[in-house]
Structures are given as C-alpha cells and as structure tokens.
Amino acid sequence: MNGETIKNLVKDWRIALVLLLVVGSLVGIYLAPPSPEKGIEGNLQFGLDLEGGSWLQMEFQSVVVAFSTDGSVGDLMDDLRTDLETEVIRIDENHLEIRKSVTRADLEPIFAESGASIVTHQKGVSAFTADEVKRILNEKVNALGMQDARINLLTPTGSEFPQYVRIELAGVDMATAQDIVGQQGLFEIRVQTTGNETEHVLYGDQITSVGVPQRDSDGTWSVGFSFTETGAEAFREAAIESGAVDNPDAHHLVMILDNETVYSAPLAGNLVSELRAGPVRSLSASTGTGDAGLEDAMTLQIHLRAGALPVQVDIVGSGSVPAALGEQFKMTVAIAGLLALLTVAVVVYYRYREPSIVIPMVAINLAEIIILLGIARFIIQLDLATIAGLIAVVGTGIDQLVIITDEVLHEGRVPSPNLYMKRYGRALGIIAVAAATVFIAMLPLALMDLSTLRGFAIITILGVLIGILVTRPAYGKIIMAILSK
Numbered sequence: 001m002n003g004e005t006i007k008n009l010v011k012d013w014r015i016a017l018v019l020l021l022v023v024g025s026l027v028g029i030y031l032a033p034p035s036p037e038k039g040i041e042g043n044l045q046f047g048l049d050l051e052g053g054s055w056l057q058m059e060f061q062s063v064v065v066a067f068s069t070d071g072s073v074g075d076l077m078d079d080l081r082t083d084l085e086t087e088v089i090r091i092d093e094n095h096l097e098i099r100k101s102v103t104r105a106d107l108e109p110i111f112a113e114s115g116a117s118i119v120t121h122q123k124g125v126s127a128f129t130a131d132e133v134k135r136i137l138n139e140k141v142n143a144l145g146m147q148d149a150r151i152n153l154l155t156p157t158g159s160e161f162p163q164y165v166r167i168e169l170a171g172v173d174m175a176t177a178q179d180i181v182g183q184q185g186l187f188e189i190r191v192q193t194t195g196n197e198t199e200h201v202l203y204g205d206q207i208t209s210v211g212v213p214q215r216d217s218d219g220t221w222s223v224g225f226s227f228t229e230t231g232a233e234a235f236r237e238a239a240i241e242s243g244a245v246d247n248p249d250a251h252h253l254v255m256i257l258d259n260e261t262v263y264s265a266p267l268a269g270n271l272v273s274e275l276r277a278g279p280v281r282s283l284s285a286s287t288g289t290g291d292a293g294l295e296d297a298m299t300l301q302i303h304l305r306a307g308a309l310p311v312q313v314d315i316v317g318s319g320s321v322p323a324a325l326g327e328q329f330k331m332t333v334a335i336a337g338l339l340a341l342l343t344v345a346v347v348v349y350y351r352y353r354e355p356s357i358v359i360p361m362v363a364i365n366l367a368e369i370i371i372l373l374g375i376a377r378f379i380i381q382l383d384l385a386t387i388a389g390l391i392a393v394v395g396t397g398i399d400q401l402v403i404i405t406d407e408v409l410h411e412g413r414v415p416s417p418n419l420y421m422k423r424y425g426r427a428l429g430i431i432a433v434a435a436a437t438v439f440i441a442m443l444p445l446a447l448m449d450l451s452t453l454r455g456f457a458i459i460t461i462l463g464v465l466i467g468i469l470v471t472r473p474a475y476g477k478i479i480m481a482i483l484s485k
Helices: 003-011 013-030 073-084 104-113 127-143 174-180 229-242 269-277 290-306 323-352 355-379 384-408 417-447 451-483
Strands: 053-060 063-069 088-092 095-098 116-123 150-154 164-170 187-192 198-203 207-210 220-227 253-257 260-265 282-289 313-321
Touching: 003 013, 003 451, 013 355, 013 451, 053 174, 063 073, 063 104, 073 088, 073 095, 073 104, 088 127, 104 116, 127 150, 127 164, 127 174, 127 290, 164 174, 164 313, 174 290, 174 313, 187 229, 187 290, 198 229, 207 290, 220 229, 220 290, 229 269, 260 282, 282 290, 323 355, 323 384, 355 384, 355 451, 384 417, 384 451, 417 451
Parallel strands: none
Antiparallel strands: 053 164, 053 313, 063 095, 063 116, 088 095, 150 164, 187 198, 187 253, 207 220, 220 282, 253 260
C-alpha cells in the first residue's frame, strides 16, 4: 500500500479508534502515573502466581443451627448467650447463628432446658455474616495497597452456609498476611482492678476515628484514636470505679488485640486530670520503638479502622509463592505469549504466502492484546489463568480474521464492492454467533467466586467484546484496501 492509501485508512473512524485505544492502553500501562522504575510490565497488576505472595484459608468458628420450639425464641437466645458467653444471631424463623465453635452434643442440653430441639447443626456462618467478613477483609487488604486481592467464600458440598474464607495476597509475605487477615482483629480496652485481674471497659466498635502511626520524641511509635460519646462515658466510669484515677500506678490501662496485650501502662497525669473533669474522647496506644514498633502500629491501625471480624477464624491452610519464583513465571509466560504470536504468524503466512495479508493480521491481533492489557490494568490482576485467557484470545482472534479473509476473497481476487460487503457481512455474522456462544459460556464463570476460572473468563469475554466491537471492523476495512491493490 502507498502512503495515500495508508493516510486514508488512518482517517477511517474504525482504524482511528483502534489506534486511539492502543495509545491509551500504552499510556495507562507505562505513563499513568509516570515512574522511571517501571520495567516491561509497567503498571500491570500481577497475581499471586506471577508476583509471589501468600494465601490463607480460614475456618469460621461458628455454627448454624436449625431448631424447633413452642416457647420463646428470645429466651432461648438469651440462654445460649449466657451459657456459651458468645453472640447469637437469629437468621430467619428457625435458624440461629451461634458465633462460637460448639458441638451439637454441647448445645442439646441448653436447647432442652429452654424447651427447644435441634433439627440440624452445621458449621459455618449466615450469608449476612459472610458478606460482612468480605467487607472487613477488603478494607484491611486495601490498607495494604492491594487493588485486587482475591477473597472467596467456600461452602462444603451438601451445606448451604459458607464455612471457609480463602484470601490470596500478591506481593505480601506470610507473616504480614497472618497479622492482617489471619486473625479476627478484636480490639478491647480493659482496666486493672486488683492484683493482675482486669475488667472489660469497651471493644473497638466504640472507636470512631483512627490516626496514622506517630513517633514520639523518645522514638516510641503510637496510634491515636477517638471514642464515641458512649465509649468515652464508659471509659471514664471504669477509670473512676476501678481506682485508676486515684491510684494510676496500681490500676494500669490495658489494650488487647486478639488476646495479646499491645499496651499496658498507668494513666498519664494529664489524662487523670481530664478524666476527673469529664469524659475523654481521644486516647493513644504505644506499640514500641524501631521498625518492630512501627510494624505493630501499622497493624493496629489497620485493625482499628476496618474493625473486627464478626466471628473468630482459625487458619486451616496456607501457602506462599517466593518472589523469585514469581519472576521466573513472568518470564516463562512472556516467552509463551511471544511464541504463540510468532507461531500464529508462521501458520498464517504458510496459508496465504502474502506478507501484505499476514502483517495486518498479526498487527490487529497484537493491538487487541495491548487493548486487553490496558483494560485489565484497572480491573484485574494477571495470573496464570488470565495469561492463558490472553493466549486463547490470540488463537480465536486469528481464527476470526481468517474467516473474514477467506470469505471476502473471490477466487483469489478482490470481488466487486457490493459482493465484498455481502461476503464481509456474512463473515461478521459467523463471528458474531461464535462470539455470543463464548460470551454465554463464560459469563457464569465470570460472575462466580471461583478464583482461578474467574480471571480466565473475564479476559475471554473482554477479548470477544473488543474483537466484535473494535478490531474486526477495523480489519475488514484494512483487508478491503489490501485486496483492492
């Protein structure tokens, strides 16, 4: 093609749209925001397989009980709360969620005393609690700077209640993962009464705002936070009644995170004066000095801001991918993608023996992959499954371009304009039907919480949409110009 033909092609809105999307995708990958440290991967977000990181599978320490009773359900729930010392939630008319891991044998006497009986007993949590767990975990993960951590609820076969939650954190080591998402994150303030005995004052749900870690003049890291009015009143009453205001040295203020003491010290002199005058809305928890103190302060900040999980969790499975192995996987999949593109080019050349047809085919296919990566950079992490989807898009994309080329060729020559449009329309019809089939087949996988298959399905669907709406029309215009010469 001469320069005039190329200029006319670029002016066509279909070609211009492809070029605009390719340039926009490259800008999104490499220049937004600009950074001289970016390598070939640019801003692309990689998953656990390619970045290294950790995964945890945690079991909810909770049971769901179906029951029958002729008495008061409220009285039954009060008895359960008193005897088990845990929270009990009514799910529906005949189901209770008991937020503690307790066997059926231990529950039956309590139900019998309340005039009720157990119909079924299953480990797990209600849908409401499961959604709350996902929300809190997402907030904690976002505090780590993770854009697309994978959080999946797992329900055993034969059960209708989620029993496990699995979370994958790319670029996060195992120790950090266990500190941030591997525990409930329950924060409690207690006050020392007599000897080593302490009394509960309030939980973290009475905290309204949390500051960033600050380092004092002596190098100690601390996190400041504010109470609700109710929490401030409860704190003042506990401090006065326990004697912490009159004799601070004998009545320490204790802050506990997941049953581990993170702070224990007497009330400061200025705090004692303020408490005598009225409620105090703000406190600070010191976590120590150095890097360890900073890490503890950041962990405490995350838990205070996101809140505690509604139920306790136990880690029942974990694993990690070393960063070095992730880099090796990156190189392997990059080579695999390049070989796939080169193989496609060789096969197409063998079929047509015409570079003027092969080059536009490969160029359109490459443009489609770049656009896909530009979109994926904002919505999904790239792992082995999504890379497999990209390679599949390369193959199906070339198949569709071959269909267009074969349809519009007429005994090896370009047909008349009317015949060309007729054949081109027929080729697009065939491709549209095939694309609709793929879309329908992949849509359920894209909507389901299946960590591996979801990424593959999303990339495949995006590839289908980009092909039908953007790259196939552009290729039809290009191949028409080529064949007319």
